Amino acid sequence: MIKKASLILCLLFSVSIFSQAEEILPPDFIKTITFKGSTSQAQLPILRLGEPFTLEFDALTGNEEDFYYKIEHFDFDWKPSQLVKGEYLRGVDNVRIINYLNSLNTYQIYSHYDLRIPNIQTKGLLKSGNYMITIYDDYDEIMFSRKFMVVEDLVTVGVQPSRTRDFETINEKQTVYLKINTNGINLNNPLETVKVKIIQNNNLKTAISDLKPQYTTNSELIYRYDEEASFWAGNEYLNFESKNVRVANLGIQFIDLKELYHSYLFKQISRKNRPYTWNPDINGNFLINAVGVDNIDTQADYTVVHFTLLEDEIIGKDVHVYGNFNNFEIEDMTRMFYNRESGQYECSFKLKQGFYNYKFVTVDLDGTIDEGAISGNFWQTENNYKTLVYYRDLGARFDRLIGFGEADSERITN
Known part of the structure; x- marks a missing residue:
């Protein structure tokens, strides 16, 4: 019986280690989840290392619920990283969100919650990379979770949207060319240690990942894929x-x-x-x-x-x-x-x-x-493309997010 229980625990542990983290949808009474950086509102939170940020949301119950938060670090592929919490988080989490206000003069009664990082308990984040913040209630029931990314600007990323060269989809798709300038940093074996993620219109669910550089020089990594880095162009919203x-x-x-x-x-x-x-x-x-x-x-x-x-x-x-x-x-x-x-x-x-x-x-x-x-899909559509560059040096225990670049296809080229 003990062996059977141990086996079940091992299987559960293996699943948690090797499965990708997915965001959890909020219940109907949680609305308007918003990230804000130090300068503006960000619907896809890509933050600089050391930059303060705020997570805000409304609870439409009118009961002044107590909510808590925890922060976890993940690798490039959204599997849990090998870092322990003290290595990526300065301070503690698993504490209550203390800043909230009730709605005023509205037909819909709600409470507005405002979680600011850093705060008294959570002093800040120490590493770059992928993160997940999870909000839960007094009964340890998860309300929702959201992904966010923390970048340290070590490399320069050039992003060039272009019309696809595939004649079958030339009127419906856009492709994205990349050029990464290493700024003098020695990236060991970039074919294996460097990974990129291309995101269209802030939607992580349709992102393209795991492209390897086609050409490498002493200072540049060049990606000029066509089909592998192409997106359906969509239409204006x-x-x-x-x-x-x-x-x-x-x-x-x-x-x-x-x-x-x-x-x-x-x-x-x-x-x-x-x-x-x-x-x-x-x-x-x-x-x-x-x-x-x-x-x-x-x-x-x-x-x-x-x-x-x-x-x-x-x-x-x-x-x-x-x-x-x-x-x-x-x-x-x-x-x-x-x-x-x-x-x-x-x-x-x-x-x-x-x-x-x-x-x-x-x-x-x-x-x-x-x-x-x-x-419909139209090659002329104005889309926003963001690119994240991850790097895991030989022998390293986590994926650093070392570069970020973006461009719009408003002036797309053939």
Whole structure:
């Protein structure tokens, strides 16, 4: 019996060591999870080593819940690193979030939580690399977790989006060329020790990883892959703005006051077979904003936003509203239901006042997401590309994040 229990524990330990960490979705009452760096709001938190940051979120219960946090370090592939906590964290975690305020003059009652690092207990992070922050309650039940990255600027990363050279997808894909300048640092055996991750529009779920440099010199690593470093170009995101809940703003057809304000967006149609039209967006992100308030953290209200897509029923696939408002997750909240009487897809959910980007995507039964099935893919689309460069020296015990670069495809080249 003891041997059997020991075997089970060993198996569980092996699974935890060799499995990749995944972010945990928050429950329905946790909303508007936002990272902020020292200078601006960041929907994909890539921080400099030593830079302070803030994690904010709202709990829509009105009960002033107690929440706690812990921080863990991971390798390039999001498997737990070999570092013990004292090696990457100065101070302690597993402590309560003490900064929170209740909403004021809002129809939706909520508490706004504000976790700042460094603080009295957690003095700061000591190593670069991948991190996961996990929020849990009094009963040790995990509320949600979010990934973030800490970079030390040791190398310079050049990022060049380009139109793909593959004639079969030349009108639908973009590829990303990279050039890493080592700045005089000796990177031992870069074919094995250097790893890169290319991220389109802050979406870690579609990132491209594990590309090896094609050419190396004394000072540069060059990546000029075509198919291996190509992304579906997508289309510009749709948007709406709810900074004033009492009148219709950008993208909102009309509003209605019930238990909360309801914002009804203009009906949208499929753009897949329509000509590409440039439309300024923020690449799927969102920005909390409200007019006539002193503190948007606690005085911005929640509205029920209604999405409508005029489209024939798509058999065998679900249609979802997609964007960084929920970290590009596919969940029940974002699933659209087909109304056969009106011939359209519909769904609604709560969002805090602000400016939001979104698009409609299809999801297969196996969970495969097709961002272009409704929006289309156009090589001209303006996308943001970020590149992370990791390095594990010979004999090292963790992956350092030694470089970061980004570029937009607004002026894409052939």
